[in-house]
Amino acid sequence: MxxxxxxxxxxxxxxxxxxxxxxxxxxxxxxxxxxxxxxxxxxxxxxxxxxxxxxxxxxxxxxxxxxxxxxxxxxxxxDDERHKKARCYFCNKVSESVLKCPHCKRKDYLEPFFDEDNYL
Ligand SMILES: [Zn+2]
Incomplete structure (x- = not known):
């Protein structure tokens, strides 16, 4: 990217x-x-x-x-690599998923980089 x-x-x-x-x-x-x-x-x-x-x-x-x-x-x-990814505001890492953070396993702290990924 x-x-x-x-x-x-x-x-x-x-x-x-x-x-x-x-x-x-x-x-x-x-x-x-x-x-x-x-x-x-x-x-x-x-x-x-x-x-x-x-x-x-x-x-x-x-x-x-x-x-x-x-x-x-x-x-x-x-080559934007942010599609279908999110920032996790709990552990402050990049999450490869917009549904559940693979680092801290939480789902309520994710903010997708793109608004359209909010509806996945
Ligand atoms: Zn996290």
Whole structure:
């Protein structure tokens, strides 16, 4: 599973973190990272899936460490592995089933990644 970041991800970040007087209030850390990964494809850590965010893996020469990317910066999701899976809010793991968490065996704490999987 991969995500392709929007070409203007850095621009979006700057716009969102600039006040009405034009002062940039964001972090240099994110500005630097987004300047390198905007428009790129990155590998997603599928052990750590979320509904509206993506944990991407470090990649030599591009990204030093694994980071979490909000979906607003994402252009395309490639080979999305979240279908028919859920996040378990009891044990905080990715459940391979939307009916019963294989890790803690509970069923009342599952939130499927896709709303249509609620009706399985
Ligand atoms: Zn669980």
């Amino acid at each position: 991969k995500i392709k970041l929007k070409n203007n991800a850095l621009h979006i970040y700057r716009e969102e973190h600039t006040d009405i007087h034009g002062n940039f209030l964001g972090e240099d850390y994110w500005e630097d990272i987004l300047s390198r990964i905007s428009g790129r494809e990155l590998q997603v850590n599928t052990d750590e899936l979320f509904k509206h965010e993506f944990t991407v893996l470090a990649e030599k020469g591009v990204l030093e460490e694994s980071i979490r990317i909000p979906e607003e910066y994402v252009d395309t999701i490639i």
